[in-house]
Amino acid sequence: MRKSVFSAVLPLVAGLVFSVGAVAMETESMPMSKTGEMAMQGEMSMQGEKAMQGDMAGHPAMKPGMLDLNMADAATLQKELTGIGKAKAEAIVKYRDTHGPFTSVDELLEINGIGSALLERNRDKLMVK
Template identity: 70%
Template sequence: MRNTVLLYLLLSLFASASLPVNAATQPMAESPPTAVIERQAGLVNLNQADVMTLQSKLTGIGRSKAEAIVAYRSEHGAFETVDELLEIKGIGKALLDRNRDKLTVK
């Protein structure tokens, strides 16, 4: 009985000692692209976001407004500022202010 308990203690000691060694030998992954970092930070890039992203990430933006944003971008080129959203019919100052901290135009 005593030998069995000692054996289990030694086994758990060796197992826990090998975890940091295995973790240290794993190769580091390459840094993620900018779009991934922005998504992780919660920012929506108006110049790259598709309809589904705009619709799901922004407050008060449904399918028709998201489509209008993409259409505006297609017709007028890339957004230079977030405030350009005010040029789109149906998007007012209040809606822009609600989403301003979620938006970027890189």
Template identity: 45%
Template sequence: MNRYLVALAGLLLAPAALASTPVNINTADASTLAGSLDGVGLAKAKAIVAWRDAHGPFESADQLTEVKGIGASLIDRNRDAIQVDGARPARKAKPSRTARAKADADEG
């Protein structure tokens, strides 16, 4: 009897554990988003990708509210799983005048 209860509990809890898998909303494709975020099906996931393609990377999870069909409650439900790494790609640092002068001297 106990084995059945443990198995039943596992079956009931498994979808919740799998539904909110950490995912980077700036790099994931639609099928990954749909499979990782609770309440996000393929249609909403495609809308997220389309918004990202049109407007650039998301700067925060809350910016998802700009996507049609995504509300604050859906974001709150998935907040722990939503990652926004790469929102602002690092720019290459410009070499200083000293470094440029040294490079010019080394070449000449």
């Protein structure tokens, strides 16, 4: 019995080892540009997957169409946010330029003219990366 199981498994294992070896030899024999191209395609594919996920792993509350306070310009802030006109949008950008990137959405409360009610109306549209 042992002999028959072993003789049945041995060709499968040998075939697997041969297949892996053949792939390795094929990759090694490719010109450097081809293997580099394959590596880049794999890397780009991984980056594409991350982009499609929108790096949502680090931002569980992030939804498509959210604005990053550290990236949006005044015109976009004015257009996308409720109760934010030209002056407040420019104040947000000026605050960011003066104090550096926002570390949280709540930091908007530091800007003159933005209170908790205005922040809460827009909280689900905003994020900080």
